[in-house]
Amino acid sequence: MRTLWTFGDSFTADIKDLSDNHRQYLNIVKQLEIVSWPNLLAEKLNLNIKNLAIAGSSNYQIFQDFCDVSHLINEKDIVIIGWGLISKFRKVKNNEFQNIYPNLNGVDNEIITDRNQDKWVEEIYSWENLIKTFSKSKYFNVYFWSGEEFRLNHKLNNQTLKQNNCLSMYVETEGKIPDTHLGINGHNKAADVFLNYINNE
Amino acid sequence: MNRLWTFGCSFTAEYNPIEGVYHPFENQYDRYKKFKGGKLPLVWSELLGKKIEYQTMNCGVGGSSNYSIFRQYINVCDIIKKDDILIFGWTSMLRFPVINLNENIVIELLPNATNYSDTGYSKTTLEEVIVNRSHPLWVNEVLDWIKLINMVVKDKGAEVYHWCSDDTLFNQHSKFIDERYIVIDDPESIKTSLMGYLNLPKFFGGLLKARIVEETNGEVIDDHMGEYGHINQMEYFYKHIKKHSKILNK
Numbered sequence: 107m108r109t110l111w112t113f114g115d116s117f118t119a120d121i122k123d124l125s126d127n128h129r130q131y132l133n134i135v136k137q138l139e140i141v142s143w144p145n146l147l148a149e150k151l152n153l154n155i156k157n158l159a160i161a162g163s164s165n166y167q168i169f170q171d172f173c174d175v176s177h178l179i180n181e182k183d184i185v186i187i188g189w190g191l192i193s194k195f196r197k198v199k200n201n202e203f204q205n206i207y208p209n210l211n212g213v214d215n216e217i218i219t220d221r222n223q224d225k226w227v228e229e230i231y232s233w234e235n236l237i238k239t240f241s242k243s244k245y246f247n248v249y250f251w252s253g254e255e256f257r258l259n260h261k262l263n264n265q266t267l268k269q270n271n272c273l274s275m276y277v278e279t280e281g282k283i284p285d286t287h288l289g290i291n292g293h294n295k296a297a298d299v300f301l302n303y304i305n306n307e
Numbered sequence: 308m309n310r311l312w313t314f315g316c317s318f319t320a321e322y323n324p325i326e327g328v329y330h331p332f333e334n335q336y337d338r339y340k341k342f343k344g345g346k347l348p349l350v351w352s353e354l355l356g357k358k359i360e361y362q363t364m365n366c367g368v369g370g371s372s373n374y375s376i377f378r379q380y381i382n383v384c385d386i387i388k389k390d391d392i393l394i395f396g397w398t399s400m401l402r403f404p405v406i407n408l409n410e411n412i413v414i415e416l417l418p419n420a421t422n423y424s425d426t427g428y429s430k431t432t433l434e435e436v437i438v439n440r441s442h443p444l445w446v447n448e449v450l451d452w453i454k455l456i457n458m459v460v461k462d463k464g465a466e467v468y469h470w471c472s473d474d475t476l477f478n479q480h481s482k483f484i485d486e487r488y489i490v491i492d493d494p495e496s497i498k499t500s501l502m503g504y505l506n507l508p509k510f511f512g513g514l515l516k517a518r519i520v521e522e523t524n525g526e527v528i529d530d531h532m533g534e535y536g537h538i539n540q541m542e543y544f545y546k547h548i549k550k551h552s553k554i555l556n557k
Contacts, residue, residue: 166448173451176458198442216432223406225413229374232381239384240455243462 110153111179112144113172114188116287117253117264118159120145127285131275134282140290144186146297151304153184164194164205169233181245184304187237189230189252193222227257249304262303272296309554311361312387313352314379315396317531318472318502319367322347335519335529342523348534352394354541359548359555361392372402372415373449373476380456389464390554394489394544395456397471400445401437446476450483457487466554468547474499486551489544505532510539 112118121128121140128140148155158171168189179185193208195217208218234250241248251262267288278289288296313319324336324347340347349357356363366379376397387393401418407425416423418437428436453469460467470489471477478499479490491504498504506517515521517536519529532540549555 170448170451173455176455197436197439198444201442201444203444214432216428217436219408219427220405223408223411225406225411229378232378236381236384236455236459240459240462243459 108153109180109183110144110148110151110155111175111183111185112155112157112159112188113168113186114159115163115168115190115253116159116161117190118142118144118157118186118188119161120157120159125285127275127283127287131279131283131285131289134279135290137290140288141293143288143293143296143300146294147300150297150301151184159188162205162207163190164196165189165192165230165233166194166196167203167205172237176240179244179246183246185237185241185246185248186300187234187248187250189250189255189258191255192226192230192257193218195221224257230258247304247307249300249307262300267292267296267299270295270299272299308360308362310364310388310391311352311356311359312364312380312383312391312393313367313396314376314393315367316371316376316398316402316472317367317369318398319350319352319365319394319396320369320371321350321353321365321367322531323369335527338527339519339523339529339533342527343534348537351532351537351541351544354537355394355544355548358541358545359392367396370402370415370417371398372404373397373400373452374404375413375415377449377452377456384459387460387463387465391463391465392548392552392554393456393460393465393467395453395467395469397449397469397473397476399473400449400475401440403436403440443475449476466552468544470501470544472500472502474501489547492547505536505540505543511535 120142132138142157144157145155158175168187172187191208195206196203197206206214208222237248249262251260252258253264272292272295273289274292275283275285275287275289278291322336322339324340325332325334326337336347352365353363366383368375368379376395399418402415404413405416405426405428407414408427409425416426416433420433423433457467468487468489477484477488477490480499484490491498491501496504508515511517517532517539519527519531519533522533522535
């Protein structure tokens with residue numbers, strides 16, 4: 107059976123460990139769980155799902171995650187990679203990679219200034235170029251998008267989701283939950299948006 | 308004609324003398340050129356290309372970090388063809404790219420960097436990053452790139468080899484070493500650095516003459532390979548590739 111592979115950050119990741127925001131949101135909407143759009147999309151496409159996205163991942167982590175399983179991707183599989191902010195970076199702490207989010211006040215400011223330069227967009231495009239070359243030789247389909255990095259020029263992005271009424275928990279609860287990640291309806295709609303995108307491409 | 312693609316840092320790149328552009332300043336390669344009577348010798352990639360009758364496409368650039376070496380390959384990955392041969396010379400794990408904020412270009416920060424004022428990095432931050440990058444976990448990042456490269460190259464019907472000037476990335480004792488990795492093949496060797504091994508006097512009739520500094524008897528202080536060092540490196544690589552290459556042994 108073919109597989110849908112998804113890579114990315116919190117905009118793609120499965121919601122396994124519920125945050126406070128998630129718990130409050132589920133209380134408000136009176137549901138028990140949030141099924142992420144990759145799972146819903148795989149069901150619509152009748153594919154196995156391998157969602158390797160991890161909340162908080164930097165693009166370096168996302169790309170490494172892809173490289174790490176590249177030998178397992180087969181012909182006719184579908185790969186969707188959702189990049190995060192280009193300013194996120196990694197460092198090693200306590201013998202593991204820590205992904206640094208750029209709004210941590212006063213921490214690593216010099217690195218964040220560097221990492222926040224538009225020029226780094228080119229690095230992402232270069233990785234995409236290699237992944238596309240790989241996809242052509244391996245005969246799988248690959249799609250790129252980003253949940254929050256507006257400097258990446260993809261047809262599919264956070265704006266596309268908003269335009270298609272993929273509501274965040276914040277919007278869906280009319281501001282009660284301060285979280286811009288998708289809610290249950292948002293994930294359902296997002297799966298449709300990705301499905302349409304894949305079918306049209 | 309098939310092509311030999313080489314990627315790497317100064318241990319792969321052509322010699323790059325300033326050639327009077329900033330007269331009267333000159334670099335070590337200008338001095339070496341003078342020592343050699345006005346003509347620089349060929350580097351190992353050119354020599355190897357001639358030996359196997361391949362057109363050498365040397366993409367190596369002095370001072371590159373592994374990030375840039377990876378980019379050198381990505382820039383040409385579309386035009387690599389069946390039966391081409393690729394050799395990656397990976398470099399120091401401590402090097403990393405940053406943006407020069409004044410010129411908006413990517414530059415490389417090396418562990419001994421002295422000129423980084425345009426990057427916005429303080430000496431303290433620079434040192435902290437370098438210490439962080441000395442952690443072995445960073446090796447996995449490059450090894451995962453290599454995994455993808457190997458897949459793409461194989462799918463193209465080309466062949467790839469890897470060597471490195473930083474033996475913390477891999478060496479002859481690394482568990483995953485196979486025919487695609489050019490490492491020290493001497494079980495007696497106590498060295499793990501391939502570059503250090505290729506400098507050994509045993510390759511030069513008991514003399515130390517691989518590097519420019521040795522070849523010029525200290526006249527030009529430069530640790531890169533000189534004429535004899537490049538010939539030795541080429542012969543070492545040729546021996547490895549000839550032994551393992553399916554393409555060359557068709």
